[in-house]
Amino acid sequence: MSSCTVCHRATDAGLHACPRHTAELRAWLAELPEQARLLPQFLTPAGAPAAGRLGGTGRAHSPAPVDLRVLTLLGPGHADPTSADDDGTVPILALLGAWAGHIAYTYPSAARDPYGTAHTRPCEQAWPSHGESITGWCIWLTRYLPYALTHPWIGDLHRQLGDLIARIRDLTHATPHKHHQGAPCPRCGTFALVATDGQLDITCEACGHHLTPEAYAEHRTDFLHAHQAATDTTTAA
Numbered sequence: 001m002s003s004c005t006v007c008h009r010a011t012d013a014g015l016h017a018c019p020r021h022t023a024e025l026r027a028w029l030a031e032l033p034e035q036a037r038l039l040p041q042f043l044t045p046a047g048a049p050a051a052g053r054l055g056g057t058g059r060a061h062s063p064a065p066v067d068l069r070v071l072t073l074l075g076p077g078h079a080d081p082t083s084a085d086d087d088g089t090v091p092i093l094a095l096l097g098a099w100a101g102h103i104a105y106t107y108p109s110a111a112r113d114p115y116g117t118a119h120t121r122p123c124e125q126a127w128p129s130h131g132e133s134i135t136g137w138c139i140w141l142t143r144y145l146p147y148a149l150t151h152p153w154i155g156d157l158h159r160q161l162g163d164l165i166a167r168i169r170d171l172t173h174a175t176p177h178k179h180h181q182g183a184p185c186p187r188c189g190t191f192a193l194v195a196t197d198g199q200l201d202i203t204c205e206a207c208g209h210h211l212t213p214e215a216y217a218e219h220r221t222d223f224l225h226a227h228q229a230a231t232d233t234t235t236a237a
């Protein structure tokens with residue numbers, strides 16, 4: 001029996017994250033590029049005079065202070081995904097790249113040698129098709145998520161990404177807005193379906209079920225019809 005490394009709930013065989021925490025990981029990876037785009041405007045703390053703006057007073061101005069937390073997040077650097085301690089100084093790009101490297105290293109790549117014998121060995125390197133940017137790595141990690149879920153270290157990825165996104169939201173004050181949907185979740189029946197700004201899919205906050213906007217529209221129509229039919233029979237009786 002497998003269990004979620006985040007909430008310890010039972011999961012499908014061989015998976016180490018439940019649907020809810022898988023959905024959370026997917027949402028963070030979708031949110032991260034947008035948050036990173038916002039960050040540079042917070043490099044200089046609000047209200048700090050920009051160098052030269054008050055020129056003409058004859059005084060030499062010290063350069064505008066720079067928020068080192070933002071500078072670090074956007075900067076180069078290294079990360080060790082297997083290290084338990086996170087002192088809050090890991091740059092975004094380094095963290096994502098290190099995790100992609102870790103996943104690629106454990107991912108079995110099948111190859112045939114010139115004699116036709118199949119060999120399975122780890123991929124040596126991760127190559128994001130969208131380049132080694134924050135967006136590129138987020139797309140890459142999302143693509144490899146189904147594989148990553150089969151390893152217990154998915155809990156470490158969840159914790160590190162969660163800490164990172166919390167740290168960035170704290171600086172940008174941009175928390176994606178959630179829109180609650182009118183129809184219940186088709187899987188668990190709870191009224192917990194939400195659409196989140198910047199994300200295409202509609203997700204159930206109770207069970208982690210995913211729906212495309214088209215699938216939700218269809219489900220909503222069916223739900224309304226069923227609801228209408230039920231009201232009609234009660235009023236007719």
Ligand SMILES: [Zn+2]
Nearest residue numbers: 004007018021
């Ligand atoms: Zn969980």
Ligand SMILES: [Zn+2]
Nearest residue numbers: 185188204207
């Ligand atoms: Zn649900």
